[in-house]
Amino acid sequence: MYRSDLAEATGVPPGSLVRVIDQSGKFLGTALYSSSSQIAIRMISHGSVADLPALVAERIRAGIGYRKELVSNTDAYRVIFSEGDFLPGLIVDRYNDVLCLQILTQAMDAAPVREVILQTLREELQPAGIVERVDARIRELEQLPPLASRLLWGEKSSTVFAMNSTMNSGVRFLYDGLEGQKTGAFLDQRENYAAAAQYAHGEVLDVFCYQGGFALHFAGRTSSVTGVDSSRPALEMAEKNATLNGRELEWIEGNAFDLLREYAAANRRYDTIVLDPPAFAKTKRDLEKALGGYKELNLRAMKMLRPGGILVTCSCSYHVGVADFFEVVADAARDAHKSFRVIENRGAAKDHPMLLNVPETSYLKCLILSVSN
Ligand code: SAH
Numbered sequence: 001m002y003r004s005d006l007a008e009a010t011g012v013p014p015g016s017l018v019r020v021i022d023q024s025g026k027f028l029g030t031a032l033y034s035s036s037s038q039i040a041i042r043m044i045s046h047g048s049v050a051d052l053p054a055l056v057a058e059r060i061r062a063g064i065g066y067r068k069e070l071v072s073n074t075d076a077y078r079v080i081f082s083e084g085d086f087l088p089g090l091i092v093d094r095y096n097d098v099l100c101l102q103i104l105t106q107a108m109d110a111a112p113v114r115e116v117i118l119q120t121l122r123e124e125l126q127p128a129g130i131v132e133r134v135d136a137r138i139r140e141l142e143q144l145p146p147l148a149s150r151l152l153w154g155e156k157s158s159t160v161f162a163m164n165s166t167m168n169s170g171v172r173f174l175y176d177g178l179e180g181q182k183t184g185a186f187l188d189q190r191e192n193y194a195a196a197a198q199y200a201h202g203e204v205l206d207v208f209c210y211q212g213g214f215a216l217h218f219a220g221r222t223s224s225v226t227g228v229d230s231s232r233p234a235l236e237m238a239e240k241n242a243t244l245n246g247r248e249l250e251w252i253e254g255n256a257f258d259l260l261r262e263y264a265a266a267n268r269r270y271d272t273i274v275l276d277p278p279a280f281a282k283t284k285r286d287l288e289k290a291l292g293g294y295k296e297l298n299l300r301a302m303k304m305l306r307p308g309g310i311l312v313t314c315s316c317s318y319h320v321g322v323a324d325f326f327e328v329v330a331d332a333a334r335d336a337h338k339s340f341r342v343i344e345n346r347g348a349a350k351d352h353p354m355l356l357n358v359p360e361t362s363y364l365k366c367l368i369l370s371v372s373n
Helices: 052-070 111-125 136-141 187-197 213-218 232-244 256-265 284-304 322-336
Strands: 017-021 027-033 041-045 076-081 090-095 098-103 129-132 150-154 158-163 171-176 203-207 224-229 250-253 270-275 305-315 340-346 365-371
Touching: 017 041, 052 076, 052 090, 052 111, 076 158, 076 187, 090 111, 098 111, 111 129, 111 150, 171 213, 171 232, 187 213, 187 305, 187 340, 187 365, 203 213, 203 256, 203 284, 213 224, 213 232, 213 270, 224 232, 224 256, 232 250, 256 284, 270 284, 284 305, 284 322, 322 365
Parallel strands: 098 129, 203 224, 203 270, 224 250, 270 305
Antiparallel strands: 017 027, 027 041, 076 090, 090 098, 129 150, 158 171, 305 365, 340 365
């Protein structure tokens, strides 16, 4: 609920547990209050909650149980996904024996809550280390004192993890909890890597490759793989990951827009292209510009595909809805004068649960297309 929807919240301490009533006095449920965010209250229960730390422990256990049922063939997955696990403001990722957590709200930052988070994770998952990744901008918005990313508990902040272990021996990645983007890897794409690998063939171009997620899944089943990213540290890690998997791939540091323009002009052709750009629309205001960006990328990639080629095209902008994304990709196909079949229409992996009544929990789109002429 936004601050503008609140009739009254005088004297409510930052991060406290509040009972929410409507103007007629009807009880709506229990929420976490933020004194500074535009999202003033985040509902956590339809009923009353007496003990927040106890509820947090119970929900962490439930989140872990849900993954035990639904996640397999990986030792890296999201253990807790904020609203998706009814714990707004808490993200926990597991990378083999290292856990990485992010705390994004006043309520989750309170000392007794932090304590129970660590204790429950240690008991349930027995990690060798727990790191906290701090988003400095969010702490500032939540008016929380600045903190550094650091090892919170245990000895280990780096490790090796493996995913999609049904594919040969799986794909292995290095993890350093104190480096890189997001919490270290883009775990939401895990199932999409395996899905796309089924169709990938020939010469591959993985655009916005980061540390090689798609590229490494395709190596060995295609004739060549080239990854493109603007971040040198990401590509250095990608190269180390390639070595770890005994693969040889080509990595190019550059701006994807410029590179695609150049390659298209030079009549380069590929059999498989992946487009996995960063979120172009961080706010609703950016939507038009973002759609223009997606259109340009998709159009250029489509022109470069050989007949029978595969395009894996993604968007992680929440503000670009599924329908918007379909429309912009379809528009690009029309301009490219090519017809595509939608082989798969996918979203984030199951360890990133989407709530039926919270559309904001759904953000990732991943279309796997094949060009028929
Ligand atoms: N496909 C990756 C995730 C990509 S995240 C995976 O599965 O792991 C988006 C990536 O785009 C980041 O690595 C970022 O460094 C890169 N990036 C952002 N802007 C870019 C640009 N203009 N050109 C090339 N890469 C860019």
